[in-house]
Amino acid sequence: MIEVHDVSKSYRVNRPRREGWLAAVQSLYARAYDWKTAVSGLNFHITEGELVGFIGPNGAGKSTTVKMLSGVLTPTSGRIITNGIEPSRDRKHNAMHIGVVFGQRSQLYWDLPMDDTFRLFQRMYRIDPAVFRRNVDFMVELLEMKGFYRTPIRQLSLGQKMRANLAAALLHDPRILYLDEPTIGLDVIAKTNIRRFLKELNAEKKTTVILTTHDMDDIEEVCERLMMIDDGQIIYDGGLQAFNSQFGGGTMLEVEYKGCNAPLDDPRLQVVAHTGNNVTYQFDRTDISLGEAVSLVSRRHELRDLRLREPELEKTIGMIYTKNKRQRELK
Amino acid sequence: MDYASLYWTFIRINIKAKTEYRAAFLLTFLSRGIVWSTEFALIWVLLYKFQSIAGWGQYEVMFLYALNLTSYSLAAFFCFHPFTKLPAKIQSGEFDELLTKPMNPLLYLMSREFTASYFSNVAFGMLFIGICISQLKLSLSAWDFFFLFITLVGGTLIQAAAFIYTAIPSFWMVRNTSIAQLLLFDFKDFIRYPVSIYPASIQIVLTLIVPYAFINFYPAQYFLGKQDFLMFHPLFQYLTLAVGSVLFAGALLLWNWGIKQYHSTGS
Ligand SMILES: Nc1ncnc2c1ncn2[C@@H]1O[C@H](COP(=O)(O)OP(=O)(O)OP(=O)(O)O)[C@@H](O)[C@H]1O
Numbered sequence: 001m002i003e004v005h006d007v008s009k010s011y012r013v014n015r016p017r018r019e020g021w022l023a024a025v026q027s028l029y030a031r032a033y034d035w036k037t038a039v040s041g042l043n044f045h046i047t048e049g050e051l052v053g054f055i056g057p058n059g060a061g062k063s064t065t066v067k068m069l070s071g072v073l074t075p076t077s078g079r080i081i082t083n084g085i086e087p088s089r090d091r092k093h094n095a096m097h098i099g100v101v102f103g104q105r106s107q108l109y110w111d112l113p114m115d116d117t118f119r120l121f122q123r124m125y126r127i128d129p130a131v132f133r134r135n136v137d138f139m140v141e142l143l144e145m146k147g148f149y150r151t152p153i154r155q156l157s158l159g160q161k162m163r164a165n166l167a168a169a170l171l172h173d174p175r176i177l178y179l180d181e182p183t184i185g186l187d188v189i190a191k192t193n194i195r196r197f198l199k200e201l202n203a204e205k206k207t208t209v210i211l212t213t214h215d216m217d218d219i220e221e222v223c224e225r226l227m228m229i230d231d232g233q234i235i236y237d238g239g240l241q242a243f244n245s246q247f248g249g250g251t252m253l254e255v256e257y258k259g260c261n262a263p264l265d266d267p268r269l270q271v272v273a274h275t276g277n278n279v280t281y282q283f284d285r286t287d288i289s290l291g292e293a294v295s296l297v298s299r300r301h302e303l304r305d306l307r308l309r310e311p312e313l314e315k316t317i318g319m320i321y322t323k324n325k326r327q328r329e330l331k
Numbered sequence: 332m333d334y335a336s337l338y339w340t341f342i343r344i345n346i347k348a349k350t351e352y353r354a355a356f357l358l359t360f361l362s363r364g365i366v367w368s369t370e371f372a373l374i375w376v377l378l379y380k381f382q383s384i385a386g387w388g389q390y391e392v393m394f395l396y397a398l399n400l401t402s403y404s405l406a407a408f409f410c411f412h413p414f415t416k417l418p419a420k421i422q423s424g425e426f427d428e429l430l431t432k433p434m435n436p437l438l439y440l441m442s443r444e445f446t447a448s449y450f451s452n453v454a455f456g457m458l459f460i461g462i463c464i465s466q467l468k469l470s471l472s473a474w475d476f477f478f479l480f481i482t483l484v485g486g487t488l489i490q491a492a493a494f495i496y497t498a499i500p501s502f503w504m505v506r507n508t509s510i511a512q513l514l515l516f517d518f519k520d521f522i523r524y525p526v527s528i529y530p531a532s533i534q535i536v537l538t539l540i541v542p543y544a545f546i547n548f549y550p551a552q553y554f555l556g557k558q559d560f561l562m563f564h565p566l567f568q569y570l571t572l573a574v575g576s577v578l579f580a581g582a583l584l585l586w587n588w589g590i591k592q593y594h595s596t597g598s
């Protein structure tokens with residue numbers, strides 16, 4: 001569905017120029033610029049129906065990647081194939097099969113209800129009237145838009161606008177949906193609604209969804225696959241569970257023994273802290289299940305208390321960002 | 332032809348959006364009308380005092396104004412918002428989203444952002460042309476009216492090309508308002524009066540480099556029966572459409588090139 005081979009992208013950035021119109025005219029023919037690498041050496045495949053989340057710190061290259069996938073930008077080098085075509089070369093054709101929502105920007109007519117823009121899009125994408133009707137109903141129902149379907153866009157809240165944007169991007173049954181920070185600035189209810197919607201859309205229509213976000217809950221609740229980009233490179237690509245065990249350092253199990261304080265000796269259960277009767281074990285859930293771990297630690301000695309701490313995605317990611325940043329600064 | 336029906340949908344939705352606020356729409360219509368009528372009347376007052384400028388009488392200069400206003404308004408109809416707002420759109424990223432639509436970006440912009448309220452400008456421009464024709468007691472044949480139409484089309488293409496040319500640098504520069512201001516407004520002020528009042532260098536610029544003189548000065552001579560061709564050939568009075576077409580075609584080529592640059596370098 002999406003194939004990315006060795007893709008890099010550099011932006012041309014102008015050197016600052018002097019003020020005044022003479023300098024402006026000059027800069028028309030004699031421009032001084034530098035190249036700034038935004039992403040490099042991207043390689044990945046995404047199959048139909050996958051839900052993929054891009055995460056990474058500000059300026060990592062997430063938006064750049066999404067723009068290349070959706071045909072807005074041409075890669076500086078490398079090759080992208082989506083839906084069997086090169087999106088930047090066959091932009092208009094590609095556009096028929098993708099839906100796009102970039103942040104809070106809207107293609108909806110500000111002064112009119114979403115309905116009017118929807119009808120315009122029906123013409124633009126040449127959507128069959130029956131299909132159009134069905135999709136609008138599907139969207140209004142799932143995104144809970146009945147209450148504001150006929151309200152001019154400018155009167156809608158951020159969350160309502162976002163839902164309308166999503167609906168507008170999906171009227172033509174795109175095979176791939178690209179979302180650049182779809183939940184930015186939304187409250188918990190709106191976020192939850194959108195996440196649930198994306199899951200249902202994926203289940204119902206097999207739409208491939210690619211989203212970027214800074215909100216780890218988006219990833220946890222929607223995405224099956226996580227790609228972490230830092231400084232223009234993919235530093236992780238895989239499932240969420242595996243990500244946790246690779247970077248999260250595993251689940252923590254804090255136990256308080258009755259009387260005895262000899263920690264268990266098992267290679268799968270690492271002792272990370274030990275004071276008095278309290279022992280903290282760390283383990284990887286892919287090595288040993290929670291049930292087995294609990295039964296192991298409680299087999300020989302009676303427990304007074306037991307607490308479980310899952311690795312916190314947010315913290316883990318923060319740690320990775322900081323570590324990589326420090327490494328770059330050292331170089 | 333598929334596009335024609337789509338375009339019609341765009342027009343309807345634009346008008347609908349504007350007329351959502353009937354009062355505001357009417358108010359714009361009236362206030363614009365007052366502005367244009369004042370400017371128009373100002374020429375009358377000015378020329379009343381001087382009788383003529385470089386041999387051009389009151390209503391003849393007003394005719395120049397009316398031709399300029401009408402063709403400008405027709406062009407601004409489709410081009411004002413799309414192209415003057417382009418730098419902001421590129422900066423905000425709205426332009427990126429536009430590139431994910433299955434349409435030519437130029438057509439999409441011009442359809443989506445066409446400004447229904449310029450309708451009042453066009454109406455007043457036409458009214459002023461009518462006033463001049465009747466005041467000057469010009470007896471125009473059917474052919475002359477056809478030629479007037481051709482001239483307005485040509486003038487519109489010239490004005491539209493100016494909008495497009497000034498927007499294109501925003502594909503690779505962040506701010507270029509000074510150039511746009513210069514070309515679209517400051518320079519346009521020259522053709523409020525007969526080009527013959529200016530020094531030769533400016534006449535050459537207005538004819539060969541930024542050929543605004545073809546919007547009104549040259550074609551007006553056909554209708555007014557003048558022979559004021561300066562250092563150029565009388566044939567120039569017929570060339571408005573040709574000049575407009577060439578400029579507009581050039582603008583389209585440059586635009587496509589700009590988009591290509593944008594795809595590959597980002598802004
Ligand atoms: N139009 C542009 N011109 C020049 N440089 C750009 C342009 N757009 C992005 N960049 C640079 O490319 C790099 C990647 O930017 P990108 O917008 O892809 O990051 P991002 O991961 O989406 O960040 P954020 O989380 O802040 O949205 C950044 O260093 C940015 O400064």
Ligand SMILES: [Mg+2]
Nearest residue numbers: 062063064180
């Ligand atoms: Mg971004």
